[in-house]
Amino acid sequence: MTKQQFTKIVGIQLLLLCTLLTLSFLGIILFDLFSKGYSALSWDFLSTAPRKGMTQGGILPAIAGTALVTLVATLFALPFGVACAIYLNEYAQDHWFTRLLRASIRNLAGVPSIIYGLFGLALFVEALHIGASILASGLTLALLTLPYIITTTEEALRNVPNAYREAALALGATKWESIKTVVLPGAMPGILTGTILALSRAAGETAPILFTGVAFYTRYLPGSLLDEFMALPYHLYILSTQHQSLEQVRPLAYATAVVLLGMVLLLNLSAIILRIRYRNLWKTSK
Amino acid sequence: MKRRTFWDRFYHRLFALAAGLCVLVLLGIFGMLLFNGFRFFESVSLWSFLGSSNWNPSAWGKATYGIGAMLWSTLLVSLGAMVLAVPLGIGTAAYLSEVAPGRVRDWIKPAIELLAAVPSVVVGFIGIVVIAPIISWIFGLSNGLNALNGSILLAVMALPTIISVAEEAIRSVPNTYKEGAYALGANSWTTLITVTLPACTSGLIAATMLGMGRVIGETMTVLMATGNANAMPHGFFDPVRTITATVAIEMGEVPYGTTHFYGLYALGAILFIITLIINLLAEGIAAKFRKQGR
Numbered sequence: 001m002t003k004q005q006f007t008k009i010v011g012i013q014l015l016l017l018c019t020l021l022t023l024s025f026l027g028i029i030l031f032d033l034f035s036k037g038y039s040a041l042s043w044d045f046l047s048t049a050p051r052k053g054m055t056q057g058g059i060l061p062a063i064a065g066t067a068l069v070t071l072v073a074t075l076f077a078l079p080f081g082v083a084c085a086i087y088l089n090e091y092a093q094d095h096w097f098t099r100l101l102r103a104s105i106r107n108l109a110g111v112p113s114i115i116y117g118l119f120g121l122a123l124f125v126e127a128l129h130i131g132a133s134i135l136a137s138g139l140t141l142a143l144l145t146l147p148y149i150i151t152t153t154e155e156a157l158r159n160v161p162n163a164y165r166e167a168a169l170a171l172g173a174t175k176w177e178s179i180k181t182v183v184l185p186g187a188m189p190g191i192l193t194g195t196i197l198a199l200s201r202a203a204g205e206t207a208p209i210l211f212t213g214v215a216f217y218t219r220y221l222p223g224s225l226l227d228e229f230m231a232l233p234y235h236l237y238i239l240s241t242q243h244q245s246l247e248q249v250r251p252l253a254y255a256t257a258v259v260l261l262g263m264v265l266l267l268n269l270s271a272i273i274l275r276i277r278y279r280n281l282w283k284t285s286k
Numbered sequence: 287m288k289r290r291t292f293w294d295r296f297y298h299r300l301f302a303l304a305a306g307l308c309v310l311v312l313l314g315i316f317g318m319l320l321f322n323g324f325r326f327f328e329s330v331s332l333w334s335f336l337g338s339s340n341w342n343p344s345a346w347g348k349a350t351y352g353i354g355a356m357l358w359s360t361l362l363v364s365l366g367a368m369v370l371a372v373p374l375g376i377g378t379a380a381y382l383s384e385v386a387p388g389r390v391r392d393w394i395k396p397a398i399e400l401l402a403a404v405p406s407v408v409v410g411f412i413g414i415v416v417i418a419p420i421i422s423w424i425f426g427l428s429n430g431l432n433a434l435n436g437s438i439l440l441a442v443m444a445l446p447t448i449i450s451v452a453e454e455a456i457r458s459v460p461n462t463y464k465e466g467a468y469a470l471g472a473n474s475w476t477t478l479i480t481v482t483l484p485a486c487t488s489g490l491i492a493a494t495m496l497g498m499g500r501v502i503g504e505t506m507t508v509l510m511a512t513g514n515a516n517a518m519p520h521g522f523f524d525p526v527r528t529i530t531a532t533v534a535i536e537m538g539e540v541p542y543g544t545t546h547f548y549g550l551y552a553l554g555a556i557l558f559i560i561t562l563i564i565n566l567l568a569e570g571i572a573a574k575f576r577k578q579g580r
Contacts, residue, residue: 008475015385018377019394022449025442026401029408032416083304091301101305104312110496110565111315111558112503114530118537118554119315122322126542143311150308174294197403204405207505207530211537233407233506240411241510253411261408268403272396 029261037258040251046259049219054239055249059256064221065134065214065229066203066260072138072225073145073202078195080142081149088150089157090179109147114207116144121211135225137213144208145198152197156190157183159282189278193271200267204260206233216242232260319558322551326351329545335552339518341532343546351549353556355518359433359526362519363512364502366437367444372494374441375448376483379493382449383456384478402446406506413439413511427523431513434522439507444497451496455489455575456482489575495568499561505530529557 044058051057084105092098120140130136160183168178184191206214215228216238222229239253240246327335330351338352378398382391417438418430459482467477483490513525514535527535533550540546 004473004476008473011475011479012385015377015381018374019381019386021374022378022401022445023394023397025445026397026404028416029401029404029412032412033408036415080304080307083301084308087301087305091298092305097305097309101309104309106569107562107565108308108312108315110499110561111312112505112530112561114503114505114533115315115319115554115558118533118551119318121537122318122551123314146308146311174290176294176297177290179297200403204403204407206405206407207534210534233405236407236411237506237510240414250415254415257408257411260405264403264405265400268400272399 033257033261037254040255045255061218061221062230062232062235066232069134069138070199070202073141074199076142077145077149081146082153085150085153089154105147105150113205116140117208117211125212132213132228133226134213134222134229137209140208140212141202145202148198149194152194153191156187160186161282193274196267196271200264204233204264206237319555322548323555326548326552356529356532359519360528363433363436366522367440367501368498370441371444371448371497375445376452376490379449379452379456380478383453398446398449406504409439409443410507410510431511431525432523433512433519433526436508436512439511440501440504444501447500448493448497451493452490455486458575459485488571492568492572495564499564503561505534509534529553
């Protein structure tokens with residue numbers, strides 16, 4: 001074996017090692033959480049409120065809070081984001097406003113999540129007098145997920161072949177009619193995938209809701225959108241760093257982490273499966 | 287017919303309006319940070335903010351607002367993360383694009399996506415329960431919550447970004463370059479090291495910077511795993527408190543409209559400007575290599 005062949009084999013193994021190390025992080029996270037968390041998981045844990053200073057009981061209010069706030073975020077971000085993407089892909093010509101718009105979206109995606117929290121506090125909680133609530137947090141998360149929804153929707157729209165648009169226009173449809181009846185239905189799987197990913201991101205975020213409505217502890221389920229709420233990620237943060245008897249509540253923290261991670265991974269897996277299933281949508285129809 | 291043209295125009299305007307609102311959000315965030323930041327600099331000079339490393343807003347009598355220790359902590363943790371994540375990320379990207387068979391790739395890429403999807407608070411929790419004991423055991427420390435812990439966790443969070451951008455960059459190198467190297471008798475490893483990677487340096491730099499932009503604004507992970515000591519760190523084994531962690535900790539305790547309150551917005555403004563510069567530079571570099579690839 002020459003020296004060259006030797007370095008090649010070592011080098012390629014090194015690249016493989018990098019990949020395995022990267023994957024091992026995911027392995028460690030999944031293995032540690034699920035192996036230590038599942039023993040504290042029970043129906044009781046999922047369906048009751050915390051008791052005795054959060055040392056016993058479950059996480060139902062946190063599950064409900066996260067579900068509600070994510071739902072509110074999607075309700076606001078989805079129509080807005082899809083409209084924005086339609087403008088970008090179907091209407092916009094290459095001029096200064098389009099370039100400004102694209103630059104804004106790219107930079108919005110890079111804004112740290114805690115800055116969204118500061119913005120939500122200043123705009124929704126204080127300036128608009130919504131107060132710390134599900135609504136304020138949901139709106140803040142909607143802004144955070146907006147760039148993701150726009151980017152994925154735009155890509156889904158771009159994948160619809162132009163021949164479809166032209167065919168609709170040739171049949172006498174107006175531009176809006178061709179978008180409504182041909183382009184949007186064709187882009188639907190892609191939009192759905194992007195929305196699921198945005199949902200999972202919103203569900204896992206903590207920093208943006210920190211100042212806009214999340215509460216340490218609420219005894220009851222939220223009664224209105226203007227109530228404060230408990231959320232899974234914040235609950236995990238509290239149980240793992242802020243609780244007065246950290247060691248005692250560690251099993252509960254593990255179980256909370258399992259529920260949160262399980263939820264996020266399920267959403268992501270379904271998005272991945274959706275994408276694989278519809279990957280060849282436009283290739284086969286050509 | 288008239289009705290249809292009306293709706294056609296209506297929806298055109300509606301979509302343009304939504305797009306305009308999008309730009310307004312970014313400008314709004316920027317404006318809000320500047321506005322609240324300026325309120326802060328009415329009572330504290332910019333020089334004492336940037337020049338001092340002592341952040342003690344609740345000191346009785348004379349409150350001090352210096353960003354130095356926090357800024358250094360943020361840079362220390364983020365740079366440490368890059369040192370770990372960049373070689374690992376580029377190695378993985380090279381493996382995925384140059385070595386891995388298609389089917390292996392189809393399994394690894396979704397796994398990396400799942401890694402990117404792990405919520406930051408879960409990563410922080412792993413820092414407390416897995417990484418901290420390992421660090422304190424290896425280095426004989428009483429407590430493993432320090433800058434090193436934060437760097438390791440942030441490296442994990444930066445990896446998916448670095449891998450996907452670096453892979454795109456490596457793929458953008460024209461095949462003719464590699465064929466030229468093969469024709470001269472180089473093997474796949476020599477080609478990768480001497481031709482492919484140097485040809486996409488700008489893309490790899492963009493990958494690094496986007497990864498940096500991602501970790502420098504990360505909040506929950508560093509808040510949970512770095513120990514949060516409000517002091518100038520001397521190395522990776524010291525507990526640190528980053529800009530993001532300071533905002534997260536103190537915003538809940540300050541009364542609305544005080545100097546301290548606006549001070550936290552000033553911290554946010556600094557953070558926003560840093561990430562904006564990093565992202566703009568990275569996008570500029572990335573746009574270049576994308577054009578080059580075609």
